[in-house]
Amino acid sequence: MTRVTLGQRLTGEALGTAFLLATVVGSGIMAERLAGGNVAIALLCNSLATGAILAVLILIFGPVSGAHFNPAVTLAFWWRGEIDRRRAALYVAMQIMGGALGVWAAHLMFELPMMQLSIKLRSGFGQWFAEAVATFGLVLTIMGCVARAPAAVAYAVGLYIAAAYWFTASTSFANPAVTVARALSDTFAGIAPGNVAGFVAAQLVGMVMAMPVARLLWPAEAPNQP
Numbered sequence: 001m002t003r004v005t006l007g008q009r010l011t012g013e014a015l016g017t018a019f020l021l022a023t024v025v026g027s028g029i030m031a032e033r034l035a036g037g038n039v040a041i042a043l044l045c046n047s048l049a050t051g052a053i054l055a056v057l058i059l060i061f062g063p064v065s066g067a068h069f070n071p072a073v074t075l076a077f078w079w080r081g082e083i084d085r086r087r088a089a090l091y092v093a094m095q096i097m098g099g100a101l102g103v104w105a106a107h108l109m110f111e112l113p114m115m116q117l118s119i120k121l122r123s124g125f126g127q128w129f130a131e132a133v134a135t136f137g138l139v140l141t142i143m144g145c146v147a148r149a150p151a152a153v154a155y156a157v158g159l160y161i162a163a164a165y166w167f168t169a170s171t172s173f174a175n176p177a178v179t180v181a182r183a184l185s186d187t188f189a190g191i192a193p194g195n196v197a198g199f200v201a202a203q204l205v206g207m208v209m210a211m212p213v214a215r216l217l218w219p220a221e222a223p224n225q226p
Contacts, residue, residue: 022105
């Protein structure tokens with residue numbers, strides 16, 4: 001079996017997160033342009049594209065980096081002892097960088113100004129609680145599949161996020177890197193920079209709450225440190 005280098009892992013995290021954000025933002029722009037003002041149709045298109053690309057990205061980058069694309073997921077695996085602190089920090093840095101690159105790529109594809117800041121307000125208890133719930137569910141989805149059905153992770157995550165767009169008030173960012181990157185786009189998928197901290201805090205709370213539940217439901221065997 002070919003050993004995967006750290007450089008390959010970091011490249012996988014950066015590329016995967018970039019394509020994820022290019023899809024989130026790009027499909028939002030396309031959906032808004034084609035939906036004729038129907039926000040429900042635009043959100044449906046945005047959610048389907050996001051769920052689909054997640055499945056693809058996890059399938060192709062999973063064997064390389066683990067396909068986290070999400071600091072909350074990386075921290076969850078660090079918590080479990082399955083990734084060391086240095087690699088976790090590098091993953092998070094690459095996810096944030098990749099997310100920004102993906103947003104800028106989406107802007108260029110649609111001939112919009114590359115550098116933007118969103119003015120879309122997303123705040124309040126309902127939105128924060130929704131982000132905690134969304135991240136809680138995402139972490140449980142991943143941990144449950146890793147424990148009992150590893151081959152299903154890609155499809156389960158894609159389907160979960162597509163569904164969570166609709167059952168959460170926040171449309172399920174569930175990802176600190178995605179949240180930061182979406183603040184760089186004043187488009188359908190954007191979030192005002194001043195609202196980022198509340199979303200990220202809620203996402204981390206959701207991750208922390210999910211970990212003991214995951215341990216209870218799927219007791220970990222001996223840690224496998226790649």
